[in-house]
Every structure is written in C-alpha cells, then in structure tokens.
Amino acid sequence: MKREEAVEFLKSKDPNIIVEYLNKIDKNKKYITYSKNVFIPLSKWCRNRCGYCIFREEKPSLMKPNEVKEILLKGDKLGCREALFTFGERVDENKEIKEKLKSLGFDNIIEYLYHLEDWTLNNTNLLPHTNCGILSYDELKLLKEVNASIGLMLENVSKRLMDEIPHKFSPGKDPNLRIEMIENAGKLKIPFTTGLLIGIGENEEEIVDSLFKIKEIHEKYGHIQEVIIQNFRVKKGIPMENYKEPSPIKMLKIIILAKLILKDISIQIPPNLNRETGQLFLLAGVDDWGGVSPLTKDYVNPEAEWPEVEELRRWSEELGYNLKLRLPVYDKFISKEWLSERVYNKILSMGWKVED
Numbered sequence: 001m002k003r004e005e006a007v008e009f010l011k012s013k014d015p016n017i018i019v020e021y022l023n024k025i026d027k028n029k030k031y032i033t034y035s036k037n038v039f040i041p042l043s044k045w046c047r048n049r050c051g052y053c054i055f056r057e058e059k060p061s062l063m064k065p066n067e068v069k070e071i072l073l074k075g076d077k078l079g080c081r082e083a084l085f086t087f088g089e090r091v092d093e094n095k096e097i098k099e100k101l102k103s104l105g106f107d108n109i110i111e112y113l114y115h116l117e118d119w120t121l122n123n124t125n126l127l128p129h130t131n132c133g134i135l136s137y138d139e140l141k142l143l144k145e146v147n148a149s150i151g152l153m154l155e156n157v158s159k160r161l162m163d164e165i166p167h168k169f170s171p172g173k174d175p176n177l178r179i180e181m182i183e184n185a186g187k188l189k190i191p192f193t194t195g196l197l198i199g200i201g202e203n204e205e206e207i208v209d210s211l212f213k214i215k216e217i218h219e220k221y222g223h224i225q226e227v228i229i230q231n232f233r234v235k236k237g238i239p240m241e242n243y244k245e246p247s248p249i250k251m252l253k254i255i256i257l258a259k260l261i262l263k264d265i266s267i268q269i270p271p272n273l274n275r276e277t278g279q280l281f282l283l284a285g286v287d288d289w290g291g292v293s294p295l296t297k298d299y300v301n302p303e304a305e306w307p308e309v310e311e312l313r314r315w316s317e318e319l320g321y322n323l324k325l326r327l328p329v330y331d332k333f334i335s336k337e338w339l340s341e342r343v344y345n346k347i348l349s350m351g352w353k354v355e356d
Helices: 003-011 015-022 065-077 095-103 109-123 137-144 175-187 204-221 248-262 278-282 309-317 341-349
Strands: 031-043 082-087 127-131 149-151 192-198 224-231 266-268 288-292 322-325
Touching: 003 204, 003 248, 015 248, 031 065, 031 109, 031 309, 065 109, 082 109, 095 109, 109 127, 109 137, 109 341, 127 341, 137 149, 137 175, 175 192, 175 204, 192 204, 192 248, 204 224, 204 248, 224 248, 248 266, 248 278, 266 288, 278 309, 288 309, 309 322
Parallel strands: 031 082, 031 288, 031 322, 082 127, 127 149, 149 192, 192 224, 224 266
Antiparallel strands: none
C-alpha cells in the first residue's frame, strides 16, 4: 500500500471501501493473545505536561522497595508474568525525588529501576517490561540485561503537535527523540512495543506517516513486536477535556491500515478503553488485548477498569479465536539473538513453551 492510497482511505466516507479493505485482512489467525501483569508506577511526577494526561502528579512521589516487592509477590501468586514498570520521564530531574533516591542508596532512577527488576527476576516468575519515556542508548543497553521487552509510544510523528495543547509543554514528546530511541532499541536488538495515540489533533496524513515510519524502522531492525492503536479518552480536569474522542469508525479504519501496512507486527488495542467496540476490531486485524491485571489498575486511564480474563475469552471465542496467555516478549523473539542470556534462561526455567 502506498501513502497516497492510505490517506485517501482514511479520508473516504464510502462504507463500501471499508468493506473492501476489511476483506484484504488475513483472518487466519488462531489466537488472540494477552499479557497478565502488574502495573508498577514508581513515580508519577514527570517533566512532561501532556494535554491529555492524568497520570502526572505535582507531588514528587517515589514508591519504596517494600511496596514494589509486595505487589510483585502478590502478582506472582496470581499467575501474572509481566511486571510493567513505569514512571514519569526523567523523574530524577526533580530535586526531591533525587534526594529520595539517594536516601535509598541510588544515584538515579535507572539504578533504582535496575535493582528492582533484578530482584524481580531473582524472586518471582514475572518478567520486567519498562515504559518510562525517553531513554538513552546506554540506558537501554543496561536495561536489556533485566527486561524481556521495552516500550515507548511513538504517538505521532507530527512536529506540529509540539506547538499545540497535546505536547506544547512536553519536551520528551518530540517525535525525533522518540524515533531515535526506537531505532536505538533496534540497534541493541531489544524486542519493542510502540504505538499511536489517536484523537489528539492529528490529521489523516500524520496518522499515515506515523504508520509508515514504524514500518520503515521495523524493516531496518526487525525488533517491533507490537503496535498499540490507542484511542484518546476524555478525562475531567485535563487541558484537552473538550476534545472529541475518536469515533469507532475512525479507529476501525486506522486499525485496518495498521494491519495492512505493518503486516507481521501484532496490532493491539487497550480492551478497557474499547469495551463496546473491541470485538469488532478483532475483525480488522487486532490480535492482542495487551496487558490486563487482576491486582493493579490502569494508572494512565484509572477510570477504565480492566476486563476480567474470562470476559476477554468470551469476546475472542465468539469470533472463533482462542485466547492465549503470552509473556511481555512475544514467542518469536524468545531466543538468544533477542534476549539477554539472563532473561532467556529465566524464561527457560519457567518452563515456557514456544509455539510456532
């Protein structure tokens, strides 16, 4: 598919074209996957002030080691296999957080994160996945030792949005910085999760350009395991409170394009943000429900509760698909080529069977 064709499809209001493109989707998949996780927000302070974000707090908080370990141990008992570590971008730029880190014996947040993820591997059957904003090449290299995968939403390649409400006060949302990090992860052979945020003021051309940029990076490095198509949701008190949420049809068309352009990359939607439409999106190529937790809430979208696993199973089986648990690293990346020796051996010790 060429860029011009993709843009024309998004702009079209002809329902027959939607049907035509739906018929191009390969529907021979057997499984819809999901990850059972615990969500650990080490700190909610952030240098960015995104117009759509409710995660960020002014209070410079930092979770203590015993708080984190308690969640990890509980999650392990509940059969969780992913430990999702998050915090606001560059939190140790905050003096209070820097002091809290020093009182714990750490010079910076990455040292603290590494310590906790090291503990996770040693004491549970959970595998760390980190999503904490912009990381340098050296930070990525260090974290690869203790992470099964790492993530960063591209959101959109539009520089224009840096001058508007979504990203005006968010230096870390510069698309050039985010592209650089995704490419660095590729150079380091880190299985990677990225995605688009839909409904923050982007236009059709910018959506298409974002999908093609992900395609270009993946063709070069082959490390992108999944792309999330995430819909903006209105929340009280955010600067974008009066923005319109993307319609189901807009989401459907973008998912169709993502599947046709990205082909061998899994397409994910957040099921808690798409309870009414998620099943229909399976028909458009979605093959992963993402991470859901029996223990912790979605701190990025706290108003939206996770569906139960049995609910995901019903949604999947009604369309003839089996629901399948996955690790934070997809099966096709479970090898010494893509994982540190330590993480690879941990997965083997867990008795995980890789299926073709």
